[in-house]
Amino acid sequence: xxxxxxxxxxxxxxxxxxxxxxxxxxxxxxxxxxxxxxxxxxxxxxxxxxxxxxxxxxxxxxxxxxxxxxxxxxxxxxxxxxxxxxxxxxxxxxxxxxxxxxxxxxxxxxxxxxxxxxxxxxxxxxxxxxxxxxxxxxxxxxxxxxxxxxxxxxxxxxxxxxxxxxxxxxxxxxxxxxxxxxxxxxxxxxxxxxxxxxxxxxxxxxxxxxxxxxxxxxxxxxxxxxxxxxxxxxxxxxxxxxxxxxxxxxxxxxxxxxxxxxxxxxxxxxxxxxxxxxxxxxxxxxxxxxxxxxxxxxxxxxxxxxxxxxxxxxxxxxxxxxxxxxxxxxxxxxxxxxxxxxxxxxxxxxxxxxxxxxxxxxxxxxxxxxxxxxxxxxxxxxxxxxxxxxxxxxxxxxxxxxxxxxxxxxxxxxxxxxxxxxxxxxxxxxxxxxxxx
Ligand code: ADP
Numbered sequence: 165x166x167x168x169x170x171x172x173x174x175x176x177x178x179x180x181x182x183x184x185x186x187x188x189x190x191x192x193x194x195x196x197x198x199x200x201x202x203x204x205x206x207x208x209x210x211x212x213x214x215x216x217x218x219x220x221x222x223x224x225x226x227x228x229x230x231x232x233x234x235x236x237x238x239x240x241x242x243x244x245x246x247x248x249x250x251x252x253x254x255x256x257x258x259x260x261x262x263x264x265x266x267x268x269x270x271x272x273x274x275x276x277x278x279x280x281x282x283x284x285x286x287x288x289x290x291x292x293x294x295x296x297x298x299x300x301x302x303x304x305x306x307x308x309x310x311x312x313x314x315x316x317x318x319x320x321x322x323x324x325x326x327x328x329x330x331x332x333x334x335x336x337x338x339x340x341x342x343x344x345x346x347x348x349x350x351x352x353x354x355x356x357x358x359x360x361x362x363x364x365x366x367x368x369x370x371x372x373x374x375x376x377x378x379x380x381x382x383x384x385x386x387x388x389x390x391x392x393x394x395x396x397x398x399x400x401x402x403x404x405x406x407x408x409x410x411x412x413x414x415x416x417x418x419x420x421x422x423x424x425x426x427x428x429x430x431x432x433x434x435x436x437x438x439x440x441x442x443x444x445x446x447x448x449x450x451x452x453x454x455x456x457x458x459x460x461x462x463x464x465x466x467x468x469x470x471x472x473x474x475x476x477x478x479x480x481x482x483x484x485x486x487x488x489x490x491x492x493x494x495x496x497x498x499x500x501x502x503x504x505x506x507x508x509x510x511x512x513x514x515x516x517x518x519x520x521x522x523x524x525x526x527x528x529x530x531x532x533x534x535x536x537x538x539x540x541x542x543x544x545x546x547x548x549x550x551x552x553x554x555x556x557x558x559x560x561x562x563x564x565x566x567x568x569x570x571x572x573x574x575x576x577x578x579x580x581x582x583x584x585x586x587x588x589x590x591x592x593x594x595x596x597x598x599x600x601x
Contacts, residue, residue, distance in 0.1 A: 524576070
């Protein structure tokens with residue numbers, strides 16, 4: 165039914181009933197009692213309306229404090245509609261609070277920085293990533309001009325010139341950032357920062373790696389091509405040809421080692437190649453490493469071995485590559501007559517593979533850089549001994565995959581200790597046949 169009718173029909177009926185009552189009283193008792201009764205009825209009605217008005221004003225002061233009365237007459241519909249409005253309001257508020265909480269959480273988790281500024285660059289809000297990227301503090305800096313907070317000439321120029329069609333690449337506080345400005349609403353703008361420090365570093369490492377690898381491959385290739393040109397243009401005697409062939413074979417092997425090491429490194433780094441731990445027979449592995457080290461030394465060193473701990477879980481092939489590289493380094497960097505000791509032991513820190521040598525040692529300034537690709541203390545010595553400069557990088561990656569670590573202790577001229585520590589959790593359970601025995 166029409167709401168206006170709903171309001172007016174009951175009111176008219178009530179007024180009609182009062183008039184009817186007054187008319188009956190007039191007819192039965194005369195004019196005075198009827199007028200007095202009409203006056204009293206009017207007073208009661210005014211009092212009821214005033215009381216509801218008072219309750220309404222009380223409730224409007226603090227709508228959350230209590231419930232509205234059911235009301236009488238037209239008040240019933242007014243109160244129930246007001247009550248419904250308040251309930252809808254509360255629901256909307258709760259939904260809004262929830263959305264705001266979700267938005268805040270998303271903004272907190274966002275790796276990109278977001279700054280909201282007004283049209284004259286005053287900071288209104290920023291997320292934690294923006295605080296980190298630009299050194300801002302939302303609670304401290306709110307209401308301040310962003311160009312006064314981020315002190316970089318490039319950043320100021322970019323913001324002041326307002327040419328936002330191109331992003332800005334900004335070097336700020338040892339970070340490389342890509343900065344975008346997006347105008348939004350009428351008088352606001354969003355500043356977005358994207359940190360590309362890591363990507364740039366990875367890109368630089370990749371470029372360095374390619375440059376180094378090309379250089380390393382070019383050197384033996386130049387030697388081979390040189391000899392081939394001589395062989396093609398000159399009539400060489402048998403002895404010279406044999407000497408040239410020997411040198412070319414050596415250079416060929418060098419290239420082969422280098423490519424094998426590069427392939428090993430790329431396999432170790434590949435995410436498509438996760439570690440599948442298997443039981444590693446440490447006795448067998450250590451024997452193999454010892455045999456190879458003795459083979460490389462060709463009797464020039466005194467090499468011995470102690471095995472004091474049990475087997476472990478991991479990749480036998482990768483661990484062989486890591487342990488083998490460390491043992492081969494010890495042989496290559498220890499002058500003839502030196503001593504080398506291989507040790508597999510159990511310690512409080514974990515199980516350890518230790519290679520100790522009495523070789524040329526390493527000065528302290530080089531130690532932290534030894535696991536970088538192609539880093540060598542003495543390039544010519546490394547090449548003389550068939551080094552590729554990738555051995556310790558391979559060791560580092562194998563250990564990363566096994567949650568292990570490498571400690572290097574060395575003194576120039578006195579010798580070195582390379583200590584591989586693997587967590588005890590990699591220790592293998594004893595083999596069933598060993599238990600039975
Ligand atoms: P390389 O193939 O040149 O040996 P590595 O990555 O295995 O490459 O080692 C990096 C550098 O660390 C070597 O060039 C060498 O200078 C130094 N180094 C490694 N092991 C030893 C060692 N046992 N004694 C002295 N220097 C070492």
